[in-house]
Amino acid sequence: MTDVVAALRAQLGDRVDTDPDLLERARADKSGHAAAGTPLAVVHAASVDDVQATMRIATATATPVVVRGAGTGLAGAANAGAGEIVLSVRAMTRILEVRPDDLLAVVEPGILNADLNAALAAQGLWWAPDPASRDISTVGGNIATGAGGLLCAKYGVVRDAVLGVDLVLADGRLLRLGHRSVKGVTGLDLTSLVIGSEGTLGVVVAATLKLRRLVPGHARTLTATFPDARAAAAGAAAVTASGVQPAIMELMDAASLAAVHALLGLEQVTPGRAQLTVQTDGAAADAEAEAIAATLAAAGGTVRLAADDAEAELLWRIRRSMHPAMETLGTTLIEDVSVPRSALPAMFDEIARVEREHGVRIPTVCHAGDGNLHPNFVFSGTEVPPEIWAAADDLFRAALRLGGTLTGEHGVGVLKRRWLRDELGDDQWELQRQITRVFDPAGILNPGKVFDR
Amino acid sequence: MTDVVAALRAQLGDRVDTDPDLLERARADKSGHAAAGTPLAVVHAASVDDVQATMRIATATATPVVVRGAGTGLAGAANAGAGEIVLSVRAMTRILEVRPDDLLAVVEPGILNADLNAALAAQGLWWAPDPASRDISTVGGNIATGAGGLLCAKYGVVRDAVLGVDLVLADGRLLRLGHRSVKGVTGLDLTSLVIGSEGTLGVVVAATLKLRRLVPGHARTLTATFPDARAAAAGAAAVTASGVQPAIMELMDAASLAAVHALLGLEQVTPGRAQLTVQTDGAAADAEAEAIAATLAAAGGTVRLAADDAEAELLWRIRRSMHPAMETLGTTLIEDVSVPRSALPAMFDEIARVEREHGVRIPTVCHAGDGNLHPNFVFSGTEVPPEIWAAADDLFRAALRLGGTLTGEHGVGVLKRRWLRDELGDDQWELQRQITRVFDPAGILNPGKVFDR
Numbered sequence: 001m002t003d004v005v006a007a008l009r010a011q012l013g014d015r016v017d018t019d020p021d022l023l024e025r026a027r028a029d030k031s032g033h034a035a036a037g038t039p040l041a042v043v044h045a046a047s048v049d050d051v052q053a054t055m056r057i058a059t060a061t062a063t064p065v066v067v068r069g070a071g072t073g074l075a076g077a078a079n080a081g082a083g084e085i086v087l088s089v090r091a092m093t094r095i096l097e098v099r100p101d102d103l104l105a106v107v108e109p110g111i112l113n114a115d116l117n118a119a120l121a122a123q124g125l126w127w128a129p130d131p132a133s134r135d136i137s138t139v140g141g142n143i144a145t146g147a148g149g150l151l152c153a154k155y156g157v158v159r160d161a162v163l164g165v166d167l168v169l170a171d172g173r174l175l176r177l178g179h180r181s182v183k184g185v186t187g188l189d190l191t192s193l194v195i196g197s198e199g200t201l202g203v204v205v206a207a208t209l210k211l212r213r214l215v216p217g218h219a220r221t222l223t224a225t226f227p228d229a230r231a232a233a234a235g236a237a238a239v240t241a242s243g244v245q246p247a248i249m250e251l252m253d254a255a256s257l258a259a260v261h262a263l264l265g266l267e268q269v270t271p272g273r274a275q276l277t278v279q280t281d282g283a284a285a286d287a288e289a290e291a292i293a294a295t296l297a298a299a300g301g302t303v304r305l306a307a308d309d310a311e312a313e314l315l316w317r318i319r320r321s322m323h324p325a326m327e328t329l330g331t332t333l334i335e336d337v338s339v340p341r342s343a344l345p346a347m348f349d350e351i352a353r354v355e356r357e358h359g360v361r362i363p364t365v366c367h368a369g370d371g372n373l374h375p376n377f378v379f380s381g382t383e384v385p386p387e388i389w390a391a392a393d394d395l396f397r398a399a400l401r402l403g404g405t406l407t408g409e410h411g412v413g414v415l416k417r418r419w420l421r422d423e424l425g426d427d428q429w430e431l432q433r434q435i436t437r438v439f440d441p442a443g444i445l446n447p448g449k450v451f452d453r
Numbered sequence: 454m455t456d457v458v459a460a461l462r463a464q465l466g467d468r469v470d471t472d473p474d475l476l477e478r479a480r481a482d483k484s485g486h487a488a489a490g491t492p493l494a495v496v497h498a499a500s501v502d503d504v505q506a507t508m509r510i511a512t513a514t515a516t517p518v519v520v521r522g523a524g525t526g527l528a529g530a531a532n533a534g535a536g537e538i539v540l541s542v543r544a545m546t547r548i549l550e551v552r553p554d555d556l557l558a559v560v561e562p563g564i565l566n567a568d569l570n571a572a573l574a575a576q577g578l579w580w581a582p583d584p585a586s587r588d589i590s591t592v593g594g595n596i597a598t599g600a601g602g603l604l605c606a607k608y609g610v611v612r613d614a615v616l617g618v619d620l621v622l623a624d625g626r627l628l629r630l631g632h633r634s635v636k637g638v639t640g641l642d643l644t645s646l647v648i649g650s651e652g653t654l655g656v657v658v659a660a661t662l663k664l665r666r667l668v669p670g671h672a673r674t675l676t677a678t679f680p681d682a683r684a685a686a687a688g689a690a691a692v693t694a695s696g697v698q699p700a701i702m703e704l705m706d707a708a709s710l711a712a713v714h715a716l717l718g719l720e721q722v723t724p725g726r727a728q729l730t731v732q733t734d735g736a737a738a739d740a741e742a743e744a745i746a747a748t749l750a751a752a753g754g755t756v757r758l759a760a761d762d763a764e765a766e767l768l769w770r771i772r773r774s775m776h777p778a779m780e781t782l783g784t785t786l787i788e789d790v791s792v793p794r795s796a797l798p799a800m801f802d803e804i805a806r807v808e809r810e811h812g813v814r815i816p817t818v819c820h821a822g823d824g825n826l827h828p829n830f831v832f833s834g835t836e837v838p839p840e841i842w843a844a845a846d847d848l849f850r851a852a853l854r855l856g857g858t859l860t861g862e863h864g865v866g867v868l869k870r871r872w873l874r875d876e877l878g879d880d881q882w883e884l885q886r887q888i889t890r891v892f893d894p895a896g897i898l899n900p901g902k903v904f905d906r
Contacts, residue, residue: 101795146638181791182823183861185599185649192645196638338634342554370635408636
């Protein structure tokens, strides 16, 4: 193993880092889960050449490689353990090209989503994927997980916003996947295959992103409170069924609201009530806000249109404070099931059932516009205890029964790999695993992630 | 070979068809190209079971299978030759489910795009992909080619409009790929891999489609004529750069216009002039049409807003008459390069150069909103002569130099497979070929298509 580090140092010099604190941090991500053991070294790649050199050494020495961006994942996919090289692309932050006339940008993977969007905004452009982590997560990480966010029902997910990627294979070869044109069907769509592949197929060293123009006009925000989360979910489903497309539609259940209001020192809402917070944007923002308000009132909601930007900002601050508020309750396992939108009320019934039957608390927020729920399983201590996993297992199976999926936007990583076969079926699971072997015959790219191979 | 047909008949009875006229028709598609030899039989699959039974027999007897829908392809991908089974899914036309509340439909692959959309319209819904062949092409064929159409810059291509597919593998096993929720990142995105795979990975026996609501309001149509195709292309690029998004923006060069006007008995336009035809839709259709008119006038265009629906309909009839008009000129090789939108003027320069240097006529229409061009190489006889291929080769390489791609929406099939390596590079080409072997180890699915394996 010392030989591996020596070989890396011989080629990459001081970009090879064995600082114990750094190695310790590379074991974990924002899920709290940590890999067993300590990785060999972190390579701070500054260029495509650095990535290729690292992969050639890894292949020559049969050393596993964990690619890492900002480490904000929630499934443990970028956690590195004993005997592994951490290949950090966090320092590759350049914007290589912006073409307003072609609505595309070419960027390196380590740039933060928010930094990219700040640079694009100066040209009237944006990259639509907006994970809640956008201030701290990288574009490369967004691609690796196939990230979503709040705006997805109207503006799409990462898969809808990437035209191509440059990919370094396990053996160091560089492939250029995808295209720069709006249309392109030459051969298999390997770009889509890489999106969401969580470091198992190769190292994304550049991405050609599909941009949008900033939406003109003034966004409007409204809230509606309901007697419970199920009623709020039914309200959200009614909005979707009405045909008016909100930019954002978020649901917070009573436990989430209570925790956030306590954290922010706000007056507590009536116990038990759940809330939808909705944003409309574009030229028709006012008319759409009025229409959605009417739909939600008819569904039994108590509706309030934000009077001004300050009130709207407070409402969104409440939603954005979910994660810090959960930290005040204990340790949380943040889950990520996604269901067809019509199944949202039934999914909230299932969450209530799981809470009751397993005796656990599961404060839940939900991207109600697209059916993606984040149930937060609260517990004490640092490791997820078996009874919490049992409750999560029950919840996953309920989501699958409702036509849903295990993970809407966080990925499988290590935390959800044991349920992957349940959703894919044995045949598809095995076929997917074989596809990873085409890219990585020796199995050195993120072994043990996603497929538990 | 008789044994194969006998085995098929034993299981599938009179759904196995060896009518000589039918076998002859299965050799060719709308490209005019025909496979060598005559296929063994056509299986008219009526169910998933039929498809599975056919594939099991094909695997057991190592017999190649060509999956076929309506046979409207333009690259020869569904053409079947000597020793091959034609597996037609054209009779599998059921709409299995429509969910307005979830904006999805589940359909069998043989339904015509236009028939599906007629059924969806009754519920205020539509499936956005709109290849020019939509009246005669199947949803399964649209998926197999990764089809595009006219509305793509605003409303997306097939890849953007499919949530999942049921896929029968070469050995007859059935996989359910994808999901029913808006978001879903469980494992690799095999749905996207199947889209555009041209029958090389499996048989699509059902698809879960992402629907849109019908666009409200009244569409507006306008035209702008320019001194030549380059100037029209520059006008189209100016519209894209202006940030106003037309629903459709089509370019016809002078030769295309002349042929269509002659076919329809319309007054001839001034020789040499090219035309953009633009449609705006939605709530802002009027304002967007005015804005685009101003942009095109500033770019040197002579602009006319259609006064009423009748005039708009005539303008779109002119565009839709391109293919019949080309047939009056001789035989045509319809090409399909796609370039970044800013490169459209340069691509028209290249087309003019190829016409001049090779002494061929290449009337060209172009989906100018997304940079996808259809140069029509005109020749005599039924087989594409070498000098036409030489001109096409020159044009393909020009598109690649401009950052473009060999095929925007028709696929590779047999007609473009010899250029596939040029675009993908040897490493990616070989990796893609290996991926097809994971799905189809014996290589019985559409052998010789796309990869010339």
